[in-house]
Amino acid sequence: MNFTIYNTDNAPEESKPFLEAAREKFGFLPNLLGEFAESPALLEGYLKLNEIVGKTDFTPKEQQLAILAVSVENKCHYCTAVHSTILRNQINADDEIVDAVRNGDPLPDSKLNALVTYVKRSVQKRGFVEESDLQAFLDAGYSKRQALEVNLVIALKTMSNYTNHLAVTPVDDPFEPEKVEFATV
Known part of the structure; x- marks a missing residue:
């Protein structure tokens, strides 16, 4: 349709x-x-x-990494391209970090890796994370407040990821260099 x-x-x-x-x-x-x-x-x-x-306790870089992690986990071609572009071109995140999130590899920065891992686990487990998942997130220097704010990021990206799945949104020209294809379920 x-x-x-x-x-x-x-x-x-x-x-x-x-x-x-x-x-x-x-x-x-x-x-x-x-x-x-x-x-x-x-x-x-x-x-x-x-x-x-944008009002969460996450830095702009952390916000975008969390958003990208949700988008990759949800296999959203459009949002993965958009937020990879933002990370590289506006946030000036290292390519190694962006590529690690896109490829499902560990990030070279342990705190950012804990964030991305926690976000991915939250999406995978539909919020039913293990106590050890939360503890690893907190041990990396994040707060319980930020654990709740991860849910806000997931809510935001669920709206766009699911719309893109339904509508098969074409990637805009500015984001084309970061285009990715995911196998559909």
């Missing part, structure tokens, strides 16, 4: 202000947001939740 990638001209009226703000912020309108516009509530919810994720 094809989903429409709306723009500011043809989107439902309730979605237009959000699309206009996104285009202004990013310099273009990402395909994902154009698809979200079908449901103004989803579009608004995603954008607001994204702002809230």
Whole structure:
């Protein structure tokens, strides 16, 4: 089933202000947001939740690594490309770190590795992590507050990852160099 990638001209009226703000912020309108516009509530919810994720106790780099880890674990081609691009081009994360998350390898930084591992375990176990998983996360220097904030990141990416699975969102040109193909379930 094809989903429409709306723009500011043809989107439902309730979605237009959000699309206009996104285009202004990013310099273009990402395909994902154009698809979200079908449901103004989803579009608004995603954008607001994204702002809230920015208020967590994680650094921007940690936020993006957690987001990438969820996207890889959920096999989301679109979000993996987007957040790999952000990590490399805006956050200036080392290629070795980004590649490790994308490939499922241990990260060279032990604290960041603990974050990515905890995020992945949370997704895999649908939140039913083992006490040892949480303890390893805390022992790496993260807090219980941040353990809860991982759930916020997972909620955000579940919205976009599942939409991309449903709509098979085409990767935008700026993210094309980071495009990845996952085997579908």
